[in-house]
Amino acid sequence: MSDNLPGHHIKLYHGYGHKHDLLLYGHVLGGKPRPRKKFTNNRLRNMVRLIRLFFIRPVAGIPLTLRWRSQQFQGRSEFDGFIKFEWESDTPVPAGWHEVDVSSTHNGETIIGKGGLFVPHITQYGFISDIDDTIMISYSATVFRRLRELFSFNPLRRKLFPDVSEHYRLLSLGNTTPDAPNPFFYVSSSEWNLYDYLQDVFRNGKLPEGAFLLSQAKQWFQLLKTGRTKHQGKLLRVMRILDCFPNQQFVLLGDNTQRDAVIYEEIARKFPARIRAVYIRDVYSPKSAFTAELLRKLQEDTGVQACFFTDSTDAISHSRSIGLVEPGAEPEVDGPAAGEPANTPADK
Known part of the structure; x- marks a missing residue:
């Protein structure tokens, strides 16, 4: 054998x-x-x-x-x-x-x-997060810039958004104990080809351990299509998690470079009692006004909390204000990523 x-x-x-x-x-x-x-x-x-x-x-x-x-x-x-x-x-x-x-x-x-x-432990909340341009600076809105970022750096040098690891650490411990952390699921348009690479990025960035649900593997001649997945594929993967854990409320985290806001809004409108909050990072200015209005209407119509943010410190403050992060939990603010201004990358 x-x-x-x-x-x-x-x-x-x-x-x-x-x-x-x-x-x-x-x-x-x-x-x-x-x-x-x-x-x-x-x-x-x-x-x-x-x-x-x-x-x-x-x-x-x-x-x-x-x-x-x-x-x-x-x-x-x-x-x-x-x-x-x-x-x-x-x-x-x-x-x-x-x-x-x-x-x-x-x-x-x-x-x-x-x-x-x-x-996962049976806790009150579960967290479903995108990866590219939500956690990791990837420039997903521009294919060639995304490929340059991907191919230029080894996993230990990939830049995460300032304080994103601390936000996720606080969320993992919110309303629970360290021996029973809230579960994280990382649902991404990145392909299964990058599974080991992403594992190394996350371990180095000290992000909560969790399950990865990635996109269909691609071959070399499909490289220009890397990081692109259809709306329906990501929607179904998120829905699959909700179906698997029917007794937990979920928090959805993404960004506005692709379709996260639209997918999450669709899910939250269909299952408002299952979604505690939606977080969308603002990294793509051409979609800023559309995303802000989409989230405003979502919260107004359904009562699902929505946070449209640029800096993770603002997301931490919002999480604390709605009880996802406990009041006494102080963030260990880590400042801007190496070589990057605090509000990277709005110029995509």
Whole structure:
């Protein structure tokens, strides 16, 4: 038995759920997995390394077996190599991270992919956040500027918005205890190709750990379309989380470069009792007036709290004012990101 064979390998991502509804995602990809390499500040090497993430060979139709405790489930990789398992556990599943593996037997040998499942604590609130231009400075409104930002910096040098990590830390601890933090789900237009890259960015930025729900993997000839996903795809991923955790209220966080405000407004109008607040970062001035009016009307019509902000310190103040952050929780303000003014990047 081996973890990988020359023919293909199994790449698993963090899944999520609870006893009655567990989900796990991954890919079956041709060739061996690429080893993790040391980070470098050399821009050319960073560019080559990132481009290589899009040189993938999805393998379709591979029989798969998921093993979860004493249970086994069968499936196959989809046309693009994507793996999706959804099942119900026959034993209680405590909150925390749990190991799971998926295997495939080919020509008499078995390959195994190992992953983890995120089971949130039962808390009052859950948080669903976009990534690009909500947490991470990405210039998503301009394709070539987004690609330059992506390819120029290793994960340890990607710039986050000032104080965004502190805002999310405070939210994760609001109305709960440190041993049972509020869950975070990161729903992004970024592709599954960037999963490991984003994990490194988030760990380095000390953001709350959570489950990532990314977009369909792309190949090298689709690079100009990276970070672009259809309205319906992101809407369905957010709705899937709400369906999975029907007893929690959620806070939605995004920005106004693409469609976050419209998607969140649609969800909040449909399920106003499930949405505690909507936060939209103002980073794209051509949409500022439209977004401000959209959120004003949403709060007026539904009572769902809405915050349209540029600086995370303003979002922290708003969160405190509506009880998402407890009054005694003081932010550890970290100032502007290195090399950036405090209100970066309004010139997209």
